[in-house]
Amino acid sequence: MHLPAYIEDAEIEMNLRSMKVEILSPIKRRLYPGTTMADGTRYAKVILPDTMISSLHNQIPNRILYMYS
16 A cells, blocks of 8 residues: 555554455554564455455455555
């Protein structure tokens, strides 16, 4: 999604829900190894609507993916 690191998780959730994406897990932040410092990458487990195509799984309806921002 290429979002700035300072955007709140709630804004990302609102954006995904407005696109009819079902969010299955909380949004998590990737951390630098051995630290509690986030590198800006966030991910969540989601189900894409039938109208949205993922480049990885474009043949599977109701596919479950991990989305990264």
